[in-house]
Amino acid sequence: MRDVVIAGIGQIPVGEHWDLSLRTMAARAMLAAIKDGGGMKPQAMYIGNFLSPVLSHQENLGALLTDNAGLTGIEAFTVEAAGASGGAALRVGVNAVASGFIDCALVLGVEKITDMVGSEVEAAVAQSSDYDYEAMTGLSSAGQAALLMQRYLYEYNPPREAFGEFALIAHANGANNPNAFFRKAISREAYASAGMVSDPVNMFDMGPYADGAAAVLLTARDTAPKDLPHPLVRVSGSSVVIDTLALHDRPNPLAFDAACQSVERACSQAGIMPGDVDLFEVCDAFSIYALLSLEAAGLARHGEGWKMAVNGELSINGKLPILTMGGCKARGNPLGAVGVYQAVEAVQQLRGQAGRNQVKDARRALIQSLGGPASTAAAHILERLD
Numbered sequence: 001m002r003d004v005v006i007a008g009i010g011q012i013p014v015g016e017h018w019d020l021s022l023r024t025m026a027a028r029a030m031l032a033a034i035k036d037g038g039g040m041k042p043q044a045m046y047i048g049n050f051l052s053p054v055l056s057h058q059e060n061l062g063a064l065l066t067d068n069a070g071l072t073g074i075e076a077f078t079v080e081a082a083g084a085s086g087g088a089a090l091r092v093g094v095n096a097v098a099s100g101f102i103d104c105a106l107v108l109g110v111e112k113i114t115d116m117v118g119s120e121v122e123a124a125v126a127q128s129s130d131y132d133y134e135a136m137t138g139l140s141s142a143g144q145a146a147l148l149m150q151r152y153l154y155e156y157n158p159p160r161e162a163f164g165e166f167a168l169i170a171h172a173n174g175a176n177n178p179n180a181f182f183r184k185a186i187s188r189e190a191y192a193s194a195g196m197v198s199d200p201v202n203m204f205d206m207g208p209y210a211d212g213a214a215a216v217l218l219t220a221r222d223t224a225p226k227d228l229p230h231p232l233v234r235v236s237g238s239s240v241v242i243d244t245l246a247l248h249d250r251p252n253p254l255a256f257d258a259a260c261q262s263v264e265r266a267c268s269q270a271g272i273m274p275g276d277v278d279l280f281e282v283c284d285a286f287s288i289y290a291l292l293s294l295e296a297a298g299l300a301r302h303g304e305g306w307k308m309a310v311n312g313e314l315s316i317n318g319k320l321p322i323l324t325m326g327g328c329k330a331r332g333n334p335l336g337a338v339g340v341y342q343a344v345e346a347v348q349q350l351r352g353q354a355g356r357n358q359v360k361d362a363r364r365a366l367i368q369s370l371g372g373p374a375s376t377a378a379a380h381i382l383e384r385l386d
Helices: 022-036 052-056 061-068 085-099 119-128 141-156 160-174 188-192 257-270 287-296 305-310 335-351
Strands: 004-011 044-048 075-079 104-111 196-198 212-220 233-242 279-281 364-371 376-384
Touching: 004 022, 004 085, 004 335, 022 061, 022 104, 022 212, 044 061, 044 085, 044 335, 052 119, 061 075, 061 104, 075 085, 085 104, 085 212, 085 233, 085 335, 085 364, 085 376, 104 335, 119 141, 141 196, 141 287, 160 188, 160 287, 160 305, 212 335, 233 257, 233 335, 257 287, 257 364, 257 376, 279 335, 287 305, 287 364, 335 364, 335 376
Parallel strands: 044 075, 044 104, 279 364
Antiparallel strands: 004 212, 004 233, 104 212, 233 376, 364 376
16 A cells, blocks of 8 residues: 655635635635645545535536536545545545555545525534434434533533633634634633523534535655645545444443544554644534544543643643644534545644644644544544655
């Protein structure tokens, strides 16, 4: 298997892009990544997308988006794994290049939430759950998170306000990210007074759905352009793992087993332990997901992940920075594109291009995106090459 590197990255700001179509958003990220990668033409493109068939009434994105960007004739198709779609698409791209069948692959994450408004959007997002036993009864994604958060409060009795630290970290970092949806820090008082979405989940515990497109250009280490102005970043570990779809089928819903196993396998491939990374782009679609992901990765004992946030260990200058460019909460949650945004942001950190959010001496990053409450988990280890 060949070493796979990220040669180019591209993204558009996350937000409400009422004036941009799905294809235009995608093209901007695709062409930016190709340009950043020295102009290499991809032989394949793998697209992470969750809701285009429902919200944008558009299937067959491989043909649509390659044609629009002038890349007809290549291999291209969509990879769907709910909120982990982008991470799963990255996994497919890494495998394609590592195998030798493809020398250069473009991985795109794209989602156009504003093609639909109102309750229909939440109904579409609920398709990531078990329709017969969860969505059909009216359980929303926020409702799932609320069940988990309430159970966590019952089992471990942490201070309720401890969950707010994840939102504070995200917004503090998002304030310095020019591509973030929300670029303003929040106070603990603002968190405490926020309205409820699904008790005990409040407005600041949930990442806002938003439009976005991000892309990475993958190639083999020995075929990468030699004259790039930035260092290459190697994908040294890659894993996708699934759990039961319905929460009620899990022996311990708070365990996030798929998140645990995906980190273990990615780290094993990279020859490291989870604690060896310099930053962790964790999934914070909901605050409880970020907390449970930290515990699943073995970075904190069960019931104690919140202490890392309260003690300042997860801030940009802390022991293990998370959500370094704002995460789903401040950057915004473009659902199927999240995993690719995480890859782009981690590459910025490893190149030393993160501006005021730069993690000092960052050499290695862990990124993980989740489909639903970790029903699918995609994890990757990225390492800077000099």
